[in-house]
Amino acid sequence: MARRRRAADADAGAGLPVDDSPRGQVVDARLHVLDRQVVDRDGVPVCTVDDVDIAGLERGRYADGVRDTGVLVAAAPAGADPPEPPRIGALLSGAVLWTRTFGGDPRLGHLARVPWSDVTDVDVVLAVARAAGGYEANWSENWVRERFIARIPGGRHAAD
Amino acid sequence: MLGLFLGVLTAIGGFVDIGDLVTQSVVGSRFGLSLVWVTVLSVVGIVVFAQMSGRVAAVSRRATFEIIRERLGPRLGFANLGASFLINLLTLTAEIGGIALALQLATSIAPGLWVPVAGAAVWIVLWRVKFKIMENVVGIVGLCLVAFTVAVFLLKPDWGQLGHSLVPSVPSGEHPSTYWYYAVSLFGAGLTPYEVFFFSSGAREERWTPRDLSLSRANVFLGFPLGGAVSLSNCVCATLVLLPLGIQVSSLSQVVLPVAQAGGAILVIVLILGIVAATFGAALETCLSSGYTIAQYFGWSWGKFRRPAQAARFHVVLIVSLLVSLGILATGADPVQVTEASVVLSALALPLTYLPILIVANDRQYMGEHVNGRVMNAFGLVFLALIVVASVASIPLLIISGMGA
Numbered sequence: 001m002a003r004r005r006r007a008a009d010a011d012a013g014a015g016l017p018v019d020d021s022p023r024g025q026v027v028d029a030r031l032h033v034l035d036r037q038v039v040d041r042d043g044v045p046v047c048t049v050d051d052v053d054i055a056g057l058e059r060g061r062y063a064d065g066v067r068d069t070g071v072l073v074a075a076a077p078a079g080a081d082p083p084e085p086p087r088i089g090a091l092l093s094g095a096v097l098w099t100r101t102f103g104g105d106p107r108l109g110h111l112a113r114v115p116w117s118d119v120t121d122v123d124v125v126l127a128v129a130r131a132a133g134g135y136e137a138n139w140s141e142n143w144v145r146e147r148f149i150a151r152i153p154g155g156r157h158a159a160d
Numbered sequence: 161m162l163g164l165f166l167g168v169l170t171a172i173g174g175f176v177d178i179g180d181l182v183t184q185s186v187v188g189s190r191f192g193l194s195l196v197w198v199t200v201l202s203v204v205g206i207v208v209f210a211q212m213s214g215r216v217a218a219v220s221r222r223a224t225f226e227i228i229r230e231r232l233g234p235r236l237g238f239a240n241l242g243a244s245f246l247i248n249l250l251t252l253t254a255e256i257g258g259i260a261l262a263l264q265l266a267t268s269i270a271p272g273l274w275v276p277v278a279g280a281a282v283w284i285v286l287w288r289v290k291f292k293i294m295e296n297v298v299g300i301v302g303l304c305l306v307a308f309t310v311a312v313f314l315l316k317p318d319w320g321q322l323g324h325s326l327v328p329s330v331p332s333g334e335h336p337s338t339y340w341y342y343a344v345s346l347f348g349a350g351l352t353p354y355e356v357f358f359f360s361s362g363a364r365e366e367r368w369t370p371r372d373l374s375l376s377r378a379n380v381f382l383g384f385p386l387g388g389a390v391s392l393s394n395c396v397c398a399t400l401v402l403l404p405l406g407i408q409v410s411s412l413s414q415v416v417l418p419v420a421q422a423g424g425a426i427l428v429i430v431l432i433l434g435i436v437a438a439t440f441g442a443a444l445e446t447c448l449s450s451g452y453t454i455a456q457y458f459g460w461s462w463g464k465f466r467r468p469a470q471a472a473r474f475h476v477v478l479i480v481s482l483l484v485s486l487g488i489l490a491t492g493a494d495p496v497q498v499t500e501a502s503v504v505l506s507a508l509a510l511p512l513t514y515l516p517i518l519i520v521a522n523d524r525q526y527m528g529e530h531v532n533g534r535v536m537n538a539f540g541l542v543f544l545a546l547i548v549v550a551s552v553a554s555i556p557l558l559i560i561s562g563m564g565a
C-alpha cells in the first residue's frame with residue numbers, strides 16, 4: 001500500500017538519512033518500515049511490519065461528485081482546505097502478509113493493527129510504547145502459550 | 161576459553177554432522193585427497209560469512225533471518241524460509257538417526273529403539289537447558305572427534321605421497337560429473353545456511369554487543385577451521401585405509417574402520433563419543449535453526465534466554481519439527497540418504513541467505529562504523545559468485561551423475 005511513500009514528519013531515529021528540505025528527516029516506507037521487526041518497550045518482539053495502513057485517503061471522484069476515478073486521493077474533511085496530507089495510520093501484521101505476497105484484498109477483520117501513534121522510534125527496529133502482549137498482532141502467541149506451552153511442566157520457568 | 165564453543169558447535173553442523181561424516185569417508189575412499197581443496201575453500205567461505213553475520217548480530221542486534229526478511233521482502237524471504245526450513249528439517253531427521261546409529265555402534269542395540277530416546281533427549285535440552293551450558297558441554301565432548309586426526313598420525317602415512325595426491329584431478333574410473341557433484345555437495349554442506357542462522361541467533365542468545373566483536377572473531381577463526389580440519393582428517397583416514405582396499409563406504413560403521421585399525425578399541429570409544437556429541441549438537445543446531453528462522457521471519461518472540469512461555473510459538477515450532485523428524489524416521493528412511501535431498505534445496509537457500517548478509521554488513525544504519533572493509537567485501541563477493549555458480553550447477557550435476565552413483 002505504501003511502497004515508496006515518504007512519511008515526512010515521522011519520529012525518525014538516529015542514523016536515518018537527513019533530508020535538507022524543511023520537512024526534516026525522511027523515512028522511506030519500503031526501506032525503513034516495511035518488513036522490519038516491531039519490538040515493545042522491553043525489547044520483546046511484537047510482529048514484523050507486514051504492511052502499512054495509510055490514513056487520510058479516499059476514493060477520487062470526478063467533478064460530478066458521483067463517478068469513481070479509481071484513484072485514491074487525499075481526503076478532504078469539511079472545512080480543511082487544502083486537504084491534509086495522507087499519513088501512516090497503523091502498522092499491519094498477520095493475514096495481510098499473504099495478500100501482499102500473493103495478491104487480493106485482506107479482510108478488514110483480519111488486520112492486526114499497531115497504531116502509528118504508539119511508535120516511539122524508527123531505527124533498525126520500530127519500537128512501540130506498550131507491552132507486546134497487549135497488541136492484537138500477538139494474539140496467537142498468547143493463545144499458544146495458554147493452550148499448550150504453559151501447560152507443559154517447566155514451561156513457565158527459566159532454563160537451568 | 162568457554163566463550164569459544166559457539167563457533168565450535170556451529171561448525172559441527174557444517175563439517176562433522178552425520179551427512180558430512182559419511183560423505184567425507186565416501187570421498188576419501190573414492191577420490192583420495194583430490195577434493196580436499198573444496199573443503200578448504202568452504203572453510204574460508206563460511207569464515208567470511210559467519211564473521212559478517214556475527215558482527216551484524218553483535219552491532220545491530222539483528223539475527224540473520226530478520227535481515228533476510230527485511231532485505232528480500234516477503235516473497236523471496238519466504239522462498240528462502242521454505243527451502244531453509246526443509247533443509248533444517250531433513251538434517252534434523254538425519255542427525256537424530258545419526259545419534260541412534262552412533263549409539264548402536266556403542267551398544268549393539270538397534271537404532272530404531274534409540275531414535276525415540278534421542279528425540280526425547282534433544283527436546284529436554286531445548287526445553288530446559290541453558291544455551292551456554294548446552295553449547296559448552298556439546299562443544300567440549302565434540303572435540304573427541306580429533307580421534308580422526310590422531311588416527312591419521314598413528315597410521316604413519318607417507319606424507320610426501322599424501323601431499324602429491326592433494327592435486328585436484330578426476331581419478332581414473334570416475335566420471336567427471338561424479339567428481340563435480342561431490343565437489344558441489346561438499347561446498348554446499350560446508351556453507352549450509354543453518355550455520356549462520358544458528359551462529360547469529362546464538363550471538364543474540366548470549367547478548368553479544370559491539371564489545372564482543374573480538375569474541376565473535378575468535379569463535380569464527382577457531383571453530384570453523386577446527387571443524388574443517390577434523391572433517392579432512394576423516395577423509396585422509398578413508399584415503400589411507402579404505403581406498404587401497406577398494407571399500408565402498410555406505411554406513412557409519414565403515415567410517416569408524418580406519419580409526420579402529422589405527423588406534424584400537426580405546427580410540428574408537430573416544431571417536432564414538434565424539435560422533436554422538438557431534439550428531440547431538442547438529443540436531444540441536446538444526447532444530448533451533450528451524451525455530452529461529454520461522455520466528456524471525458514472522459517477528460515472533462524467540463530464544464532460549466526467554467522462558468518457554470514467553471517464546472511459545474518458537475517452542476511449538478521446535479516440538480513440531482522434532483515430531484515430524486521422528487515420524488520420517490519411523491518410516492524406516494535411511495538417515496544418510498535423507499540429507500542428499502538438501503543439495504537441491506541449498507541451490508535456492510544459499511544465495512538468498514548470503515546476499516542479504518553481505519548487503520547489511522555494508523549498511524551504515526545497521527553497522528555504523530563497523531561496516532565491511534574492502535578486503536571483507538572482496539572476499540564476500542568472490543564467495544557469493546562461487547555460491548551462485550555452485551547453486552546453478554548443483555541440480556544438473558545431481559541428475560547427470562545420478563546423485564554421485
